[in-house]
Amino acid sequence: MTNQQQATTQQQILAPAAMSRPFSPAMLWHLLPWVIALIFFFVGDGYHSLGTNILVMILFALSLDLALGYAGIITLGHAAFFGAGAYAAGIFAIHFNADPVLGLLAATAIAGLLGLLTGMLILHTRGETLLMLTLAIAAIFYEIANHARWLTGGDDGLSGIRVTPVFGLFRFDLWGKTAFLYALSVLFIWFIIAALVVRSPFGRSLDGIRQNTKRMRAIGTPVWWRLVAMYSLSAAMAGSAGALTAQSTRLVGLSTLELLTSGIVAVMLVLGGERRLYGAFIGAAIYVVVQDFAGSISPFIWMFVIGFLLIIIVLFFEGGLMGIIDSVVAKLKGKADASGQTGKRT
Amino acid sequence: MQALTILLDGISYGMVLFIISVGLTVTMGLMRVVNLAHGAFAMIGGYIATVLVLQAGVPFLLSALIAAVVAGALGGLAELTVYRPLYRKGELPQVLLTIGLCFVVIAGLTLFVGATPLPAIVPASLDRMVDIGFRSYPAYRLFLIVVGAVLAFIVWLIVERSLFGARLRAAVDDPQMARAVGMNVNRMFTVTFIGGCALAGFGGAIGAGVLPLEPFYALRYLVYFLIVVAVGGMGSFRGSLVAALAIGIVDTAGRYIVPQFGGFLLYVLVFGLLLWRPNGLLPPKSVA
Amino acid sequence: MNVAADNILTVRGLCKNFGALAVTQQVDLDLARGARIGLIGPNGAGKTTLVNLLTGMLSSDAGTIVIDGHHIEKAKPETRVRHGLVRTHQINTLLMETSVRDNVAIAVAERQNYAWRMLRYGPQWRACLDEAQHYLEEMRIGHAGDRRVSELPYGEQRLLEIAIGLSLKPRILLLDEPGAGIPSTEAHIIHEALESLPPDIAILLIEHDMDLVFKFAREIVVLVLGRVLTRDVPANISSNAEVRSVYLGRSVV
Numbered sequence: 001m002t003n004q005q006q007a008t009t010q011q012q013i014l015a016p017a018a019m020s021r022p023f024s025p026a027m028l029w030h031l032l033p034w035v036i037a038l039i040f041f042f043v044g045d046g047y048h049s050l051g052t053n054i055l056v057m058i059l060f061a062l063s064l065d066l067a068l069g070y071a072g073i074i075t076l077g078h079a080a081f082f083g084a085g086a087y088a089a090g091i092f093a094i095h096f097n098a099d100p101v102l103g104l105l106a107a108t109a110i111a112g113l114l115g116l117l118t119g120m121l122i123l124h125t126r127g128e129t130l131l132m133l134t135l136a137i138a139a140i141f142y143e144i145a146n147h148a149r150w151l152t153g154g155d156d157g158l159s160g161i162r163v164t165p166v167f168g169l170f171r172f173d174l175w176g177k178t179a180f181l182y183a184l185s186v187l188f189i190w191f192i193i194a195a196l197v198v199r200s201p202f203g204r205s206l207d208g209i210r211q212n213t214k215r216m217r218a219i220g221t222p223v224w225w226r227l228v229a230m231y232s233l234s235a236a237m238a239g240s241a242g243a244l245t246a247q248s249t250r251l252v253g254l255s256t257l258e259l260l261t262s263g264i265v266a267v268m269l270v271l272g273g274e275r276r277l278y279g280a281f282i283g284a285a286i287y288v289v290v291q292d293f294a295g296s297i298s299p300f301i302w303m304f305v306i307g308f309l310l311i312i313i314v315l316f317f318e319g320g321l322m323g324i325i326d327s328v329v330a331k332l333k334g335k336a337d338a339s340g341q342t343g344k345r346t
Numbered sequence: 347m348q349a350l351t352i353l354l355d356g357i358s359y360g361m362v363l364f365i366i367s368v369g370l371t372v373t374m375g376l377m378r379v380v381n382l383a384h385g386a387f388a389m390i391g392g393y394i395a396t397v398l399v400l401q402a403g404v405p406f407l408l409s410a411l412i413a414a415v416v417a418g419a420l421g422g423l424a425e426l427t428v429y430r431p432l433y434r435k436g437e438l439p440q441v442l443l444t445i446g447l448c449f450v451v452i453a454g455l456t457l458f459v460g461a462t463p464l465p466a467i468v469p470a471s472l473d474r475m476v477d478i479g480f481r482s483y484p485a486y487r488l489f490l491i492v493v494g495a496v497l498a499f500i501v502w503l504i505v506e507r508s509l510f511g512a513r514l515r516a517a518v519d520d521p522q523m524a525r526a527v528g529m530n531v532n533r534m535f536t537v538t539f540i541g542g543c544a545l546a547g548f549g550g551a552i553g554a555g556v557l558p559l560e561p562f563y564a565l566r567y568l569v570y571f572l573i574v575v576a577v578g579g580m581g582s583f584r585g586s587l588v589a590a591l592a593i594g595i596v597d598t599a600g601r602y603i604v605p606q607f608g609g610f611l612l613y614v615l616v617f618g619l620l621l622w623r624p625n626g627l628l629p630p631k632s633v634a
Numbered sequence: 635m636n637v638a639a640d641n642i643l644t645v646r647g648l649c650k651n652f653g654a655l656a657v658t659q660q661v662d663l664d665l666a667r668g669a670r671i672g673l674i675g676p677n678g679a680g681k682t683t684l685v686n687l688l689t690g691m692l693s694s695d696a697g698t699i700v701i702d703g704h705h706i707e708k709a710k711p712e713t714r715v716r717h718g719l720v721r722t723h724q725i726n727t728l729l730m731e732t733s734v735r736d737n738v739a740i741a742v743a744e745r746q747n748y749a750w751r752m753l754r755y756g757p758q759w760r761a762c763l764d765e766a767q768h769y770l771e772e773m774r775i776g777h778a779g780d781r782r783v784s785e786l787p788y789g790e791q792r793l794l795e796i797a798i799g800l801s802l803k804p805r806i807l808l809l810d811e812p813g814a815g816i817p818s819t820e821a822h823i824i825h826e827a828l829e830s831l832p833p834d835i836a837i838l839l840i841e842h843d844m845d846l847v848f849k850f851a852r853e854i855v856v857l858v859l860g861r862v863l864t865r866d867v868p869a870n871i872s873s874n875a876e877v878r879s880v881y882l883g884r885s886v887v
Contacts, residue, residue: 074437121621127437128380129624132576135569136617143610193753201743201759202752208729208740215727218689219741219802220715221749229750260565263445270442300453300461300561307449314443315431 033281037184041177048176049248054288055183056244061268061280062187062194063237068266069274070198071230072210074127076262077134078238080118080141083257085111085239087145089246090158098162100172104186104243111239112232119231123224126213135259142257157253161246172248179248186244190237195277197233206230267310273320282321350480352599358487360594361494362556365549366567367574368501368586369542375518375581375630377535379429380437382444384546385564385571386451391417391547392464392559393455399467406469410551417547418540425539430532448564456561463560486555493552497545498587505583514538518581518630573616579626588627640667642836643719643806648697648707650687650860657683659860661697665806665836672851672868673840680860681840682724685808689721690714701806718805722795724814724840728783734794735779738766741801766801773797773827789820793827806836813843825849848872 040051060082067073089107097103122133145152152158165171165178172178197203208216209223216223246252255261264287272283287306294302317324370384391413398409428447432440468486475482505511517524517531525531550559557567573593578585593612600611619627643665650658657680665671675681686692688699690711699707701717709717729737739762743749748758770776773793778786786794792812799807813824821843828850831837841847847854847868854871856863858880864871871877 068438074441076441125620125624128374128580129576129620131380131437131441132572133617133620135572136613136620139569139613140610140617143607143613147606147610197752200752200755201740201748201762202750202755204732204736204740205744205749207732211729211731212727215723215729217691217711218715218721218723218727219798220712220744222710222712226749233752259569260562263565266438266442267445270438274438298457300456302453303449304453304457307446307451307453310442310446310449311428314435314439314446315428318439 033278034184034188041180041184045175048180050288050292052176052180052183052244052248054285055180055187056241056248057265057268057284057288058281059183059187059190059244060238060241060265061272061284062190062277063234063241064265064269065274065277065280066194066197066237067231067234069269069276069279070203070210071206071227071234073123073227073231073234074131075134076131076259076266077136077138078234078265079257079259079261080134080138081111081115081235081238082242082245082261082265083138083141083145083252083254084114085242086246086252086256087152087158087242088239089243090161090252091151093161093163093247094158098164100163100166100182100247103163103247104240107243107246108236108240111242112236114239115232115235116228119228119235123227123231134262138257138259138262142254145254145257152252155254157251158246159251161250161252163247163250176248183244183248186240190240191277194237198277202226202229267306269320270313271309271320273322276320276322279320279322286321348602351483352602353595354483354487354491356595356598357591358490358494358594359556359598360591361490361498362549362553363570363574363594364587364590365494365497365553366546366557367571367590368498368583369538369545370571371575371578371580371582371586372505372514372518373535373539373542374575375579376514376521376538377429377433378521379432380440380444381429382441382568382572383424383447383451383564384542385566385568386448387417387421387543388546388550388553388557388567388571389455389559389563390420390451390550392550392554392563393459394547395551396464396467396554396559397459400465406467406472406552409467410548413551414544414548417550418544421543421546422536422540424543425536429539430535448568452561452564461561463558464554466555466558468555490553490556497548501545501583510534510537515630573612575626577616577619577626579629581630582626582628585626585628641665642667642669642702644698644700645688646698646700648684648687648699649695650683650692651695657860658687658694661857661860661862663855663862665838667805667836668834669836669838670850670852671836671838672847672854673838673857674844674847674854675857675863678859679857681857682810683860684857685721685810685840688714688808689719715802718803719808720799720802720804720806721808722799722810722812724810726791726795728791728794728798730782730784732783733779734775734781734783734786735763735766735770737783737794738769738798738801739763741798742766742769745802769797769801770794772800772830789816789823792816792824796827796831800831804835806838807831809837809839809841811841812839813841813846821846 044051064078067078068075085107088110089103092103092106118137122130122137125133146154163172166182170178205216205221205226209221209226213223242256245256268283268287269280270283271287272279272281291302294305313320319326366388370381373379374381394416395409395413398404398412399406404412424447428443432443472486472489474485476485476488505514513524513529514534517529517534521531557563560566570593574586574590577593578589596615597609597612600607600609604611641664643663645661645663648658648661649656661684673681673684683692687694690709694707697707698705701719704717706714706717706719739759742762742765743759746758746762748755748762751758767776767779770779773796775790775793775797778790783791783794796809796812812828813821816824825846828839839847839850851868853865854868855865856871856877863880864874864877866874
């Protein structure tokens with residue numbers, strides 16, 4: 001393989017966002033998800049709330065990709081921030097202000113702050129201990145929401161959430177069309193941020209921490225602060241996703257904080273492929289759509305399929321669906337050696 | 347008096363946690379695999395025993411033993427097929443594959459048995475109160491304490507007094523050394539895994555009166571099993587007993603005394619403890 | 635031991651015990667600007683422990699470490715790096731999935747305080763890449779910048795390790811066995827690389843390859859059982875009877 005081909009491979013490995021690089025037709029691929037979403041907006045009558053749910057889960061999975069995929073923070077408690085954002089947005093709308101954008105910002109800030117505080121406590125640890133601590137945090141949040149009935153509605157859930165028109169202009173309609181565009185805009189903003197961050201010196205240093213903490217210490221990286229920063233950012237993003245679900249469904253339930261929710265978002269991410277940004281898109285979209293379809297037959301058939309799929313992916317297809325797509329594309333292009341993209345990435 | 351009741355309730359609950367979790371602590375300590383599917387084997391055991399008792403009229407203890415055998419066999423099968431490739435992978439693949447396994451088991455059991463909670467199978471001989479001097483107390487709970495104590499003693503004999511146990515402890519303390527001196531670590535993994543899953547299956551069966559069987563059992567109680575492992579110290583047999591009893595008592599006391607907090611107290615204590623001692627109360631030498 | 639006027643690193647009375655085992659005992663060490671010191675000693679003499687104490691990967695039980703008037707014995711590893719105390723690693727700790735140039739550029743970004751930049755960074759990052767390329771060329775691996783580290787031959791990985799160290803603009807560079815694992819036929823590559831290092835950096839070379847140490851070092855410190863046995867010019871070290879008997883029991887050169 002020549003150096004030039006290596007360089008191309010390298011660019012494909014490093015996040016897809018196109019910036020300050022000469023234009024090439026391949027970059028048009030980056031428009032694909034957004035074009036699909038817009039087409040869906042016009043033709044998807046009757047399915048807009050499903051579509052919104054997909055967008056929310058994409059955002060949630062993307063947030064997990066920052067923490068777990070890029071920074072290597074092993075967590076099974078990310079629902080804590082999703083749920084915190086959802087409850088924060090709901091409570092904000094009920095008690096303070098029903099403006100959706102204000103509510104979204106408040107929820108994002110609160111989730112980010114919670115990420116900062118808990119991250120500062122737990123990110124000294126690694127491996128199984130860290131995993132347990134993230135589980136414990138989510139469990140604590142769950143118990144709080146479950147027992148602070150006066151604030152959260154307990155296991156009845158939080159209802160009565162009002163939402164005024166976005167910017168005072170766009171009313172949330174019955175069919176969820178406004179909610180869809182609103183969620184799409186929020187996702188787009190966060191996607192741009194995520195794409196910038198993972199290619200930034202900051203993002204690269206976290207990729208370094210994931211690969212080798214010792215090395216990063218030796219070059220003077222304040223590892224703990226860096227991890228805390230990325231964790232907070234990821235928590236804020238998860239909080240935004242939670243806020244979107246609260247505002248679009250007008251309901252927040254305890255299930256937003258459940259272990260199962262943390263597990264499912266990890267499943268979506270790995271299904272699509274972690275550390276690829278678009279992996280979250282593919283994983284979340286396929287998961288939600290097939291779940292909606294298979295779940296209407298029997299939720300347990302769906303669990304069986306997804307469980308089986310997970311086992312197969314872990315054992316045989318590291319890199320998820322995006323990994324498979326990448327290697328197929330690489331083969332089609334005749335760049336024989338795709339191993340760089342499908343190889344072990346743990 | 348209430349304190350004693352709480353203590354007994356806590357201990358019987360803790361014993362169930364111990365029976366189910368002790369296998370998990372040994373396998374996680376020995377194989378260094380994040381195993382989120384352990385609850386699934388307890389669930390398999392519980393479901394099998396319940397079906398045997400209710401549909402075939404098999405006696406309670408016998409069906410629990412059959413459940414243990416089946417759970418152990420399935421555990422061995424799983425170890426040989428899906429767990430073995432996992433040892434060389436990172437934590438994320440381990441987490442995901444074992445969640446996947448959990449899903450498959452949940453779905454499989456509910457497809458066969460149905461998606462509703464199962465009734466607790468407590469035989470008539472245990473479903474009564476006995477006088478324990480100062481008050482009457484459920485016989486079933488006393489039975490759990492006795493069985494838990496007996497099993498703890500047997501596991502202690504195996505781990506601390508047998509040649510296999512000595513090898514096992516050596517392998518937990520220093521896996522590389524164990525391989526270097528020519529131990530068949532792979533076979534040890536399989537045997538331990540079978541044992542752990544059999545115990546889990548047994549615990550799931552006899553403990554159904556404390557941890558009710560329902561479709562999401564494998565995930566719902568997973569956190570408790572993991573807490574036992576993390577608090578006790580991964581790979582520590584004594585630690586898992588101490589941790590299981592402590593968790594049983596703390597959780598029970600919390601729900602009695604401050605019911606408005608629910609499980610909150612337990613999680614906060616666990617959180618604090620893990621920050622204070624990241625490797626648990628009684629970690630084995632390799633991580634101490 | 636006389637303290638030179640332009641001493642950059644001063645270590646006094648450094649101690650470390652692992653339980654009852656004293657692995658570092660009352661170590662004094664002075665490095666002047668531009669020093670070329672070799673640190674040798676038999677296995678278990680505590681060379682790597684000393685490096686870990688100096689860089690802060692281990693905390694010392696007693697003693698002081700002073701860089702340019704700053705006490706750093708209590709500082710975190712990353713703070714010490716910012717004071718100009720940089721090490722390379724004996725075993726590979728490179729970012730294997732990342733490109734060679736990015737490995738260096740990440741270090742440059744850290745030194746330049748660009749590493750917190752998340753959203754606006756284009757020109758800064760390009761500057762880091764350019765600077766990284768400069769250090770790669772200095773280590774004669776400029777051709778390999780776009781390759782993944784895992785594809786690089788072992789010898790070139792060692793050079794990359796040194797390039798990263800250099801990119802942090804160290805005042806003191808601790809080289810922990812840069813020649814480890816390199817076939818003797820390629821040892822000259824490392825030697826040439828070491829000779830081309832900027833003359834004003836103080837260098838402490840820890841190395842098993844005596845050939846390399848005696849060619850490179852202008853002074854040699856001999857560490858035995860956690861103590862400094864002697865410090866002298868190479869010619870005197872090789873003829874020092876005490877060193878011969880304690881260290882190897884045979885001629886060192």
